[in-house]
Amino acid sequence: MASKTMHIGLDDTDSTRKGCTTYVAAVLVEKLEKLGASFIDYPSLIRLNPNVPWKTRGNGALCLRIRYDESIEGQIKETVLETVEEQADFQFRGTDPGIVFFKGEKIPRQIKAFAKNVITGIVTLKDAVKLLTEFSGEAVGFKNGRGIIGALAAVGETLRGDYTFEILAYRVLENRGLKRHVDEASIFEMDKTTAPYTFNNVDAEKNRIVITPRGPDPILLGIRGETPETVKKAFAIVKPLEPVERWVIFRTNQGTDAHLKKVEKLSQIRPYSPVIVRGTVAANPRMIPKRHIIFPIRDESAEVDCAAYEPTGTLRKVASKLMIGDHIKAYGGVRAPSQKRHLTINLEKIRVLKLAPKTAFHNPVCQKCGSRLKSMGKSKGFRCEKCGSRYQGLGKVEVRLKRDLKRGLYITSTRSQRHLTKPFRRYGMEKRHVAVERPIDGWHS
Numbered sequence: 001m002a003s004k005t006m007h008i009g010l011d012d013t014d015s016t017r018k019g020c021t022t023y024v025a026a027v028l029v030e031k032l033e034k035l036g037a038s039f040i041d042y043p044s045l046i047r048l049n050p051n052v053p054w055k056t057r058g059n060g061a062l063c064l065r066i067r068y069d070e071s072i073e074g075q076i077k078e079t080v081l082e083t084v085e086e087q088a089d090f091q092f093r094g095t096d097p098g099i100v101f102f103k104g105e106k107i108p109r110q111i112k113a114f115a116k117n118v119i120t121g122i123v124t125l126k127d128a129v130k131l132l133t134e135f136s137g138e139a140v141g142f143k144n145g146r147g148i149i150g151a152l153a154a155v156g157e158t159l160r161g162d163y164t165f166e167i168l169a170y171r172v173l174e175n176r177g178l179k180r181h182v183d184e185a186s187i188f189e190m191d192k193t194t195a196p197y198t199f200n201n202v203d204a205e206k207n208r209i210v211i212t213p214r215g216p217d218p219i220l221l222g223i224r225g226e227t228p229e230t231v232k233k234a235f236a237i238v239k240p241l242e243p244v245e246r247w248v249i250f251r252t253n254q255g256t257d258a259h260l261k262k263v264e265k266l267s268q269i270r271p272y273s274p275v276i277v278r279g280t281v282a283a284n285p286r287m288i289p290k291r292h293i294i295f296p297i298r299d300e301s302a303e304v305d306c307a308a309y310e311p312t313g314t315l316r317k318v319a320s321k322l323m324i325g326d327h328i329k330a331y332g333g334v335r336a337p338s339q340k341r342h343l344t345i346n347l348e349k350i351r352v353l354k355l356a357p358k359t360a361f362h363n364p365v366c367q368k369c370g371s372r373l374k375s376m377g378k379s380k381g382f383r384c385e386k387c388g389s390r391y392q393g394l395g396k397v398e399v400r401l402k403r404d405l406k407r408g409l410y411i412t413s414t415r416s417q418r419h420l421t422k423p424f425r426r427y428g429m430e431k432r433h434v435a436v437e438r439p440i441d442g443w444h445s
Protein backbone atom coordinates (compact mmCIF):
# COMPACT_ATOMS: atom_id res chain seq x y z
CA MET A 1 0.00 0.00 0.00
CA ALA A 2 1.37 3.38 -0.98
CA SER A 3 -0.36 6.55 0.03
CA LYS A 4 -0.37 9.33 -2.55
CA THR A 5 -1.52 12.92 -2.81
CA MET A 6 -3.43 14.35 -5.75
CA HIS A 7 -4.90 17.75 -6.53
CA ILE A 8 -7.89 17.68 -8.86
CA GLY A 9 -8.79 20.93 -10.60
CA LEU A 10 -12.15 21.53 -12.32
CA ASP A 11 -13.44 24.46 -14.29
CA ASP A 12 -16.11 25.63 -16.64
CA THR A 13 -18.63 22.81 -16.48
CA ASP A 14 -21.57 25.15 -16.07
CA SER A 15 -23.53 27.48 -18.29
CA THR A 16 -26.09 30.21 -17.83
CA ARG A 17 -28.88 27.65 -18.11
CA LYS A 18 -27.66 24.66 -16.15
CA GLY A 19 -25.28 23.30 -13.58
CA CYS A 20 -22.60 24.69 -11.35
CA THR A 21 -19.00 23.55 -11.02
CA THR A 22 -19.26 23.69 -7.21
CA TYR A 23 -22.03 21.10 -7.46
CA VAL A 24 -19.80 18.77 -9.49
CA ALA A 25 -17.19 19.15 -6.73
CA ALA A 26 -19.80 18.51 -4.02
CA VAL A 27 -20.93 15.30 -5.71
CA LEU A 28 -17.28 14.25 -6.11
CA VAL A 29 -16.62 14.77 -2.40
CA GLU A 30 -19.14 12.05 -1.63
CA LYS A 31 -18.03 9.73 -4.42
CA LEU A 32 -14.30 10.01 -3.70
CA GLU A 33 -14.77 9.41 0.02
CA LYS A 34 -16.79 6.32 -0.82
CA LEU A 35 -13.87 5.08 -2.91
CA GLY A 36 -11.59 5.47 0.11
CA ALA A 37 -9.89 8.80 -0.57
CA SER A 38 -9.52 11.31 2.27
CA PHE A 39 -9.50 15.07 1.98
CA ILE A 40 -6.40 16.93 3.18
CA ASP A 41 -8.07 20.31 2.79
CA TYR A 42 -11.54 21.68 2.14
CA PRO A 43 -12.45 21.72 -1.52
CA SER A 44 -11.34 25.12 -2.73
CA LEU A 45 -13.55 27.47 -4.67
CA ILE A 46 -11.26 29.87 -6.49
CA ARG A 47 -12.81 32.90 -8.13
CA LEU A 48 -10.82 33.93 -11.16
CA ASN A 49 -10.48 37.33 -12.80
CA PRO A 50 -14.07 38.59 -13.12
CA ASN A 51 -13.09 40.86 -16.01
CA VAL A 52 -12.24 38.20 -18.57
CA PRO A 53 -14.39 39.17 -21.54
CA TRP A 54 -15.55 35.66 -22.53
CA LYS A 55 -16.64 34.71 -19.03
CA THR A 56 -19.95 36.07 -17.94
CA ARG A 57 -20.80 34.33 -14.69
CA GLY A 58 -19.04 33.99 -11.37
CA ASN A 59 -15.92 32.56 -13.02
CA GLY A 60 -15.13 30.07 -10.26
CA ALA A 61 -12.85 27.03 -10.48
CA LEU A 62 -12.58 24.18 -8.00
CA CYS A 63 -9.84 22.04 -6.52
CA LEU A 64 -10.09 18.84 -4.50
CA ARG A 65 -6.95 17.82 -2.58
CA ILE A 66 -6.92 14.18 -1.53
CA ARG A 67 -4.80 11.37 -0.18
CA TYR A 68 -5.52 7.89 -1.45
CA ASP A 69 -4.05 4.48 -1.90
CA GLU A 70 -2.21 4.11 -5.18
CA SER A 71 -4.33 1.10 -6.10
CA ILE A 72 -7.47 3.23 -6.53
CA GLU A 73 -5.91 5.99 -8.64
CA GLY A 74 -7.50 4.70 -11.84
CA GLN A 75 -10.93 4.56 -10.23
CA ILE A 76 -10.56 8.09 -8.90
CA LYS A 77 -9.79 9.54 -12.32
CA GLU A 78 -12.58 7.57 -13.93
CA THR A 79 -15.05 8.82 -11.32
CA VAL A 80 -14.02 12.43 -11.91
CA LEU A 81 -14.37 12.09 -15.68
CA GLU A 82 -17.72 10.35 -15.40
CA THR A 83 -19.11 12.92 -13.01
CA VAL A 84 -18.05 15.85 -15.19
CA GLU A 85 -19.50 14.18 -18.26
CA GLU A 86 -22.75 13.56 -16.40
CA GLN A 87 -23.11 17.10 -15.02
CA ALA A 88 -21.57 19.47 -17.54
CA ASP A 89 -23.65 21.39 -20.06
CA PHE A 90 -21.72 20.30 -23.15
CA GLN A 91 -24.25 21.62 -25.62
CA PHE A 92 -23.84 25.16 -24.43
CA ARG A 93 -21.62 27.37 -26.54
CA GLY A 94 -19.00 28.93 -24.30
CA THR A 95 -18.93 26.04 -21.83
CA ASP A 96 -15.56 24.37 -22.29
CA PRO A 97 -14.90 22.09 -19.32
CA GLY A 98 -11.40 21.30 -18.10
CA ILE A 99 -9.98 18.85 -15.56
CA VAL A 100 -6.44 18.75 -14.17
CA PHE A 101 -4.92 15.88 -12.16
CA PHE A 102 -1.78 16.96 -10.37
CA LYS A 103 0.08 14.42 -8.25
CA GLY A 104 2.50 15.12 -5.44
CA GLU A 105 2.29 16.95 -2.17
CA LYS A 106 3.97 20.18 -3.21
CA ILE A 107 2.64 22.57 -5.78
CA PRO A 108 5.51 24.04 -7.80
CA ARG A 109 6.15 27.74 -7.42
CA GLN A 110 5.54 28.32 -11.15
CA ILE A 111 2.03 26.87 -10.93
CA LYS A 112 1.27 29.06 -7.92
CA ALA A 113 2.44 32.08 -9.89
CA PHE A 114 0.32 30.97 -12.85
CA ALA A 115 -2.73 30.86 -10.56
CA LYS A 116 -2.13 34.45 -9.42
CA ASN A 117 -1.99 35.53 -13.06
CA VAL A 118 -5.30 33.82 -13.86
CA ILE A 119 -6.91 35.58 -10.88
CA THR A 120 -5.54 39.03 -11.70
CA GLY A 121 -5.17 39.02 -15.48
CA ILE A 122 -5.41 37.16 -18.75
CA VAL A 123 -3.63 33.90 -19.45
CA THR A 124 -3.66 31.65 -22.50
CA LEU A 125 -4.30 27.94 -22.79
CA LYS A 126 -0.80 27.62 -24.22
CA ASP A 127 0.70 28.89 -20.93
CA ALA A 128 -1.30 26.26 -19.04
CA VAL A 129 -0.31 23.41 -21.33
CA LYS A 130 3.35 24.39 -21.13
CA LEU A 131 3.30 24.16 -17.33
CA LEU A 132 1.40 20.89 -17.37
CA THR A 133 4.01 19.39 -19.67
CA GLU A 134 6.90 20.74 -17.62
CA PHE A 135 5.58 19.34 -14.33
CA SER A 136 3.88 16.21 -15.73
CA GLY A 137 0.37 17.17 -14.76
CA GLU A 138 -2.47 15.49 -16.60
CA ALA A 139 -5.27 17.44 -18.16
CA VAL A 140 -8.51 16.63 -19.90
CA GLY A 141 -10.12 19.38 -21.89
CA PHE A 142 -13.53 19.18 -23.50
CA LYS A 143 -14.50 21.17 -26.58
CA ASN A 144 -11.94 24.00 -26.96
CA GLY A 145 -10.37 22.99 -23.63
CA ARG A 146 -10.23 26.48 -22.19
CA GLY A 147 -11.44 25.10 -18.85
CA ILE A 148 -7.96 23.70 -18.30
CA ILE A 149 -6.71 27.22 -17.53
CA GLY A 150 -9.05 27.63 -14.57
CA ALA A 151 -8.60 24.02 -13.46
CA LEU A 152 -4.83 24.47 -13.23
CA ALA A 153 -5.27 27.83 -11.52
CA ALA A 154 -7.47 26.19 -8.86
CA VAL A 155 -4.73 23.61 -8.27
CA GLY A 156 -2.11 26.35 -7.99
CA GLU A 157 -4.02 28.70 -5.68
CA THR A 158 -3.22 27.19 -2.30
CA LEU A 159 -4.74 30.15 -0.40
CA ARG A 160 -1.63 31.02 1.54
CA GLY A 161 -2.70 34.62 1.82
CA ASP A 162 -6.13 35.74 2.92
CA TYR A 163 -9.08 33.35 2.51
CA THR A 164 -12.65 32.76 3.65
CA PHE A 165 -15.19 29.92 3.77
CA GLU A 166 -18.54 29.34 2.15
CA ILE A 167 -21.08 26.69 3.01
CA LEU A 168 -23.13 25.84 -0.06
CA ALA A 169 -26.43 23.97 0.16
CA TYR A 170 -27.92 22.33 -2.92
CA ARG A 171 -31.49 21.69 -4.01
CA VAL A 172 -33.00 18.34 -4.91
CA LEU A 173 -33.24 17.73 -8.64
CA GLU A 174 -37.01 18.22 -8.95
CA ASN A 175 -36.88 21.72 -7.47
CA ARG A 176 -34.16 23.13 -9.71
CA GLY A 177 -35.44 25.92 -11.87
CA LEU A 178 -38.32 26.63 -9.48
CA LYS A 179 -38.58 29.49 -7.00
CA ARG A 180 -36.32 29.05 -3.94
CA HIS A 181 -37.98 28.69 -0.56
CA VAL A 182 -36.06 29.82 2.49
CA ASP A 183 -37.46 31.55 5.55
CA GLU A 184 -36.25 35.14 5.06
CA ALA A 185 -36.61 36.17 8.69
CA SER A 186 -34.23 33.36 9.68
CA ILE A 187 -31.61 34.78 7.32
CA PHE A 188 -31.79 38.23 8.94
CA GLU A 189 -31.60 36.49 12.31
CA MET A 190 -28.56 34.50 11.20
CA ASP A 191 -26.86 37.65 9.96
CA LYS A 192 -27.41 39.39 13.28
CA THR A 193 -26.24 36.43 15.35
CA THR A 194 -23.08 35.66 13.38
CA ALA A 195 -21.90 39.19 12.46
CA PRO A 196 -19.15 40.19 11.85
CA TYR A 197 -17.91 36.64 11.20
CA THR A 198 -20.18 36.07 8.20
CA PHE A 199 -20.62 38.51 5.33
CA ASN A 200 -22.80 39.39 2.35
CA ASN A 201 -25.91 37.76 3.77
CA VAL A 202 -28.19 40.73 3.31
CA ASP A 203 -28.15 44.03 1.48
CA ALA A 204 -28.80 46.56 4.22
CA GLU A 205 -29.63 49.34 1.74
CA LYS A 206 -32.49 47.46 0.14
CA ASN A 207 -33.28 45.28 3.14
CA ARG A 208 -32.99 42.26 0.91
CA ILE A 209 -31.37 38.85 1.31
CA VAL A 210 -28.49 37.99 -1.02
CA ILE A 211 -27.49 34.45 -0.01
CA THR A 212 -29.86 32.80 -2.47
CA PRO A 213 -28.84 33.03 -6.11
CA ARG A 214 -31.36 33.51 -8.88
CA GLY A 215 -31.44 31.29 -11.89
CA PRO A 216 -31.63 27.59 -12.62
CA ASP A 217 -28.41 26.42 -10.92
CA PRO A 218 -28.64 23.77 -8.16
CA ILE A 219 -27.55 26.09 -5.32
CA LEU A 220 -30.21 26.80 -2.73
CA LEU A 221 -28.05 29.16 -0.69
CA GLY A 222 -24.49 30.00 0.25
CA ILE A 223 -23.23 31.55 3.49
CA ARG A 224 -19.80 33.18 3.55
CA GLY A 225 -17.70 33.61 6.64
CA GLU A 226 -14.35 33.58 8.40
CA THR A 227 -14.23 30.03 9.76
CA PRO A 228 -15.80 26.65 8.93
CA GLU A 229 -17.40 26.57 12.38
CA THR A 230 -19.08 29.95 11.84
CA VAL A 231 -20.60 29.14 8.46
CA LYS A 232 -21.85 25.81 9.79
CA LYS A 233 -23.42 27.49 12.81
CA ALA A 234 -24.94 30.13 10.53
CA PHE A 235 -26.44 27.45 8.30
CA ALA A 236 -28.06 25.82 11.34
CA ILE A 237 -29.88 29.10 12.11
CA VAL A 238 -31.30 29.43 8.59
CA LYS A 239 -34.58 27.62 7.94
CA PRO A 240 -34.81 26.19 4.42
CA LEU A 241 -38.43 25.58 3.43
CA GLU A 242 -37.52 22.95 0.87
CA PRO A 243 -35.38 19.80 1.02
CA VAL A 244 -31.59 20.17 0.91
CA GLU A 245 -29.92 17.47 -1.17
CA ARG A 246 -26.42 18.08 0.23
CA TRP A 247 -24.18 20.76 1.64
CA VAL A 248 -20.42 21.26 1.61
CA ILE A 249 -18.02 23.77 3.17
CA PHE A 250 -15.55 25.28 0.69
CA ARG A 251 -12.38 27.26 1.37
CA THR A 252 -12.20 30.20 -1.00
CA ASN A 253 -10.62 33.48 -2.07
CA GLN A 254 -14.03 35.20 -2.06
CA GLY A 255 -14.20 38.50 -0.23
CA THR A 256 -10.42 38.98 -0.27
CA ASP A 257 -9.82 41.43 -3.15
CA ALA A 258 -7.47 38.80 -4.64
CA HIS A 259 -8.21 40.01 -8.17
CA LEU A 260 -7.03 43.58 -7.59
CA LYS A 261 -3.43 44.34 -8.38
CA LYS A 262 -1.69 47.55 -7.42
CA VAL A 263 -0.18 49.51 -10.27
CA GLU A 264 2.11 52.47 -9.70
CA LYS A 265 1.12 54.56 -12.70
CA LEU A 266 -2.03 55.05 -14.71
CA SER A 267 -0.04 54.32 -17.87
CA GLN A 268 0.53 50.75 -16.60
CA ILE A 269 -3.18 49.88 -16.60
CA ARG A 270 -4.08 47.11 -19.03
CA PRO A 271 -7.53 46.12 -20.25
CA TYR A 272 -9.17 43.23 -18.33
CA SER A 273 -6.68 43.35 -15.45
CA PRO A 274 -8.35 44.67 -12.27
CA VAL A 275 -6.34 47.38 -10.53
CA ILE A 276 -5.78 49.53 -7.49
CA VAL A 277 -4.38 52.87 -8.57
CA ARG A 278 -4.05 56.46 -7.36
CA GLY A 279 -5.00 59.52 -9.32
CA THR A 280 -6.34 63.03 -9.19
CA VAL A 281 -9.83 63.78 -10.45
CA ALA A 282 -9.26 65.66 -13.69
CA ALA A 283 -12.80 66.87 -14.42
CA ASN A 284 -16.02 67.00 -12.49
CA PRO A 285 -18.10 63.79 -12.67
CA ARG A 286 -20.88 63.67 -15.23
CA MET A 287 -23.91 61.48 -15.50
CA ILE A 288 -24.34 59.40 -18.62
CA PRO A 289 -27.54 57.59 -19.68
CA LYS A 290 -28.86 54.92 -17.29
CA ARG A 291 -27.64 57.08 -14.40
CA HIS A 292 -24.03 55.93 -14.54
CA ILE A 293 -21.39 58.36 -13.28
CA ILE A 294 -18.15 58.88 -15.20
CA PHE A 295 -15.08 60.95 -14.33
CA PRO A 296 -11.44 61.00 -15.45
CA ILE A 297 -8.46 60.67 -13.14
CA ARG A 298 -4.90 61.55 -14.02
CA ASP A 299 -1.34 61.36 -12.83
CA GLU A 300 1.91 62.42 -14.48
CA SER A 301 1.77 59.41 -16.83
CA ALA A 302 -1.77 59.24 -18.23
CA GLU A 303 -5.46 59.90 -17.85
CA VAL A 304 -8.17 57.20 -17.59
CA ASP A 305 -11.90 57.21 -16.99
CA CYS A 306 -13.58 55.80 -13.91
CA ALA A 307 -17.19 54.62 -13.99
CA ALA A 308 -19.62 53.96 -11.15
CA TYR A 309 -22.68 52.16 -12.43
CA GLU A 310 -26.18 52.70 -11.21
CA PRO A 311 -26.48 49.37 -9.31
CA THR A 312 -23.37 50.17 -7.27
CA GLY A 313 -25.60 52.34 -5.05
CA THR A 314 -23.51 54.08 -2.41
CA LEU A 315 -20.45 54.14 -4.61
CA ARG A 316 -22.28 55.95 -7.36
CA LYS A 317 -23.46 58.56 -4.89
CA VAL A 318 -19.94 59.10 -3.63
CA ALA A 319 -18.55 59.29 -7.16
CA SER A 320 -21.06 61.99 -8.06
CA LYS A 321 -19.79 64.14 -5.17
CA LEU A 322 -16.16 64.09 -6.27
CA MET A 323 -14.73 67.17 -7.91
CA ILE A 324 -11.74 68.27 -9.87
CA GLY A 325 -8.58 68.13 -7.79
CA ASP A 326 -9.70 65.37 -5.39
CA HIS A 327 -7.07 62.73 -4.82
CA ILE A 328 -8.39 59.17 -4.79
CA LYS A 329 -7.47 55.52 -4.96
CA ALA A 330 -9.61 53.66 -7.50
CA TYR A 331 -10.28 49.90 -7.28
CA GLY A 332 -11.87 47.93 -10.09
CA GLY A 333 -11.91 46.02 -13.34
CA VAL A 334 -10.62 47.61 -16.51
CA ARG A 335 -12.60 47.92 -19.70
CA ALA A 336 -10.80 48.13 -23.00
CA PRO A 337 -11.08 51.42 -24.86
CA SER A 338 -13.54 51.57 -27.74
CA GLN A 339 -14.34 54.18 -30.36
CA LYS A 340 -16.71 55.88 -27.95
CA ARG A 341 -14.82 55.41 -24.71
CA HIS A 342 -11.41 55.68 -23.15
CA LEU A 343 -9.86 52.96 -21.08
CA THR A 344 -12.26 52.77 -18.13
CA ILE A 345 -11.98 51.49 -14.59
CA ASN A 346 -15.31 50.01 -13.51
CA LEU A 347 -15.23 51.02 -9.87
CA GLU A 348 -15.70 48.50 -7.07
CA LYS A 349 -14.27 50.77 -4.40
CA ILE A 350 -13.01 54.32 -3.99
CA ARG A 351 -10.74 55.56 -1.26
CA VAL A 352 -10.95 59.32 -0.98
CA LEU A 353 -7.46 60.39 0.09
CA LYS A 354 -7.64 64.17 -0.15
CA LEU A 355 -10.50 66.50 -0.86
CA ALA A 356 -9.89 69.59 -2.96
CA PRO A 357 -11.11 72.78 -1.33
CA LYS A 358 -14.47 73.87 -2.66
CA THR A 359 -14.77 77.63 -2.88
CA ALA A 360 -17.23 80.19 -4.08
CA PHE A 361 -17.02 83.96 -4.64
CA HIS A 362 -19.38 86.16 -2.68
CA ASN A 363 -19.94 89.90 -2.73
CA PRO A 364 -18.26 91.69 0.18
CA VAL A 365 -20.28 93.00 3.12
CA CYS A 366 -21.05 96.62 3.85
CA GLN A 367 -18.48 98.15 6.20
CA LYS A 368 -21.10 100.36 7.80
CA CYS A 369 -24.09 98.08 8.39
CA GLY A 370 -22.78 94.61 7.70
CA SER A 371 -25.28 93.50 5.08
CA ARG A 372 -24.24 91.82 1.87
CA LEU A 373 -23.53 94.33 -0.92
CA LYS A 374 -25.08 94.28 -4.37
CA SER A 375 -22.89 94.44 -7.43
CA MET A 376 -23.71 97.27 -9.81
CA GLY A 377 -22.24 95.47 -12.78
CA LYS A 378 -18.81 94.50 -13.93
CA SER A 379 -16.16 96.91 -12.47
CA LYS A 380 -18.88 99.40 -11.45
CA GLY A 381 -18.45 98.75 -7.78
CA PHE A 382 -20.91 97.69 -5.07
CA ARG A 383 -23.86 99.30 -3.40
CA CYS A 384 -25.54 98.61 -0.09
CA GLU A 385 -29.29 98.24 -0.51
CA LYS A 386 -29.89 98.80 3.17
CA CYS A 387 -27.95 101.96 3.96
CA GLY A 388 -27.17 103.25 0.51
CA SER A 389 -23.34 103.24 0.85
CA ARG A 390 -21.36 102.78 -2.31
CA TYR A 391 -17.94 101.22 -2.69
CA GLN A 392 -15.43 101.37 -5.54
CA GLY A 393 -12.37 99.16 -5.84
CA LEU A 394 -13.72 96.28 -3.74
CA GLY A 395 -13.42 92.76 -5.10
CA LYS A 396 -15.42 89.61 -4.51
CA VAL A 397 -14.39 87.51 -1.53
CA GLU A 398 -13.45 83.88 -1.81
CA VAL A 399 -15.36 81.70 0.64
CA ARG A 400 -14.51 78.14 1.53
CA LEU A 401 -17.55 75.86 1.32
CA LYS A 402 -18.15 72.61 3.15
CA ARG A 403 -17.71 69.46 1.07
CA ASP A 404 -20.56 67.00 1.26
CA LEU A 405 -18.06 64.10 1.29
CA LYS A 406 -15.59 62.70 3.79
CA ARG A 407 -12.24 61.06 3.28
CA GLY A 408 -12.30 57.29 3.61
CA LEU A 409 -13.16 54.04 1.89
CA TYR A 410 -16.37 53.52 -0.06
CA ILE A 411 -17.47 50.14 -1.41
CA THR A 412 -20.11 49.21 -3.93
CA SER A 413 -23.41 48.04 -2.41
CA THR A 414 -23.62 44.41 -1.32
CA ARG A 415 -25.98 43.43 -4.12
CA SER A 416 -23.54 44.52 -6.80
CA GLN A 417 -20.32 43.30 -5.17
CA ARG A 418 -18.13 40.86 -7.03
CA HIS A 419 -17.52 37.50 -5.38
CA LEU A 420 -13.94 38.63 -4.85
CA THR A 421 -14.68 42.09 -3.46
CA LYS A 422 -13.62 42.44 0.16
CA PRO A 423 -16.60 43.86 2.06
CA PHE A 424 -16.34 46.28 5.00
CA ARG A 425 -16.97 43.52 7.52
CA ARG A 426 -13.79 41.76 6.55
CA TYR A 427 -11.42 44.68 7.03
CA GLY A 428 -9.12 43.75 9.90
CA MET A 429 -9.96 40.04 9.66
CA GLU A 430 -7.48 39.11 6.93
CA LYS A 431 -5.70 35.80 7.44
CA ARG A 432 -2.06 35.14 6.61
CA HIS A 433 -0.31 31.85 7.25
CA VAL A 434 -2.11 28.59 6.65
CA ALA A 435 -1.17 26.47 3.65
CA VAL A 436 -3.73 23.72 4.20
CA GLU A 437 -6.63 23.63 6.60
CA ARG A 438 -7.47 20.13 7.73
CA PRO A 439 -11.24 19.81 7.50
CA ILE A 440 -13.23 19.81 10.77
CA ASP A 441 -15.49 16.85 11.52
CA GLY A 442 -18.72 17.11 9.62
CA TRP A 443 -17.77 19.54 6.87
CA HIS A 444 -20.24 18.07 4.36
CA SER A 445 -23.35 15.94 4.35
Ligand SMILES: [Zn+2]
Binds near residue numbers: 368387388
Ligand atom coordinates in the same frame (compact mmCIF):
# COMPACT_ATOMS: atom_id res chain seq x y z
ZN1 LIG B 1 -24.77 99.22 4.48
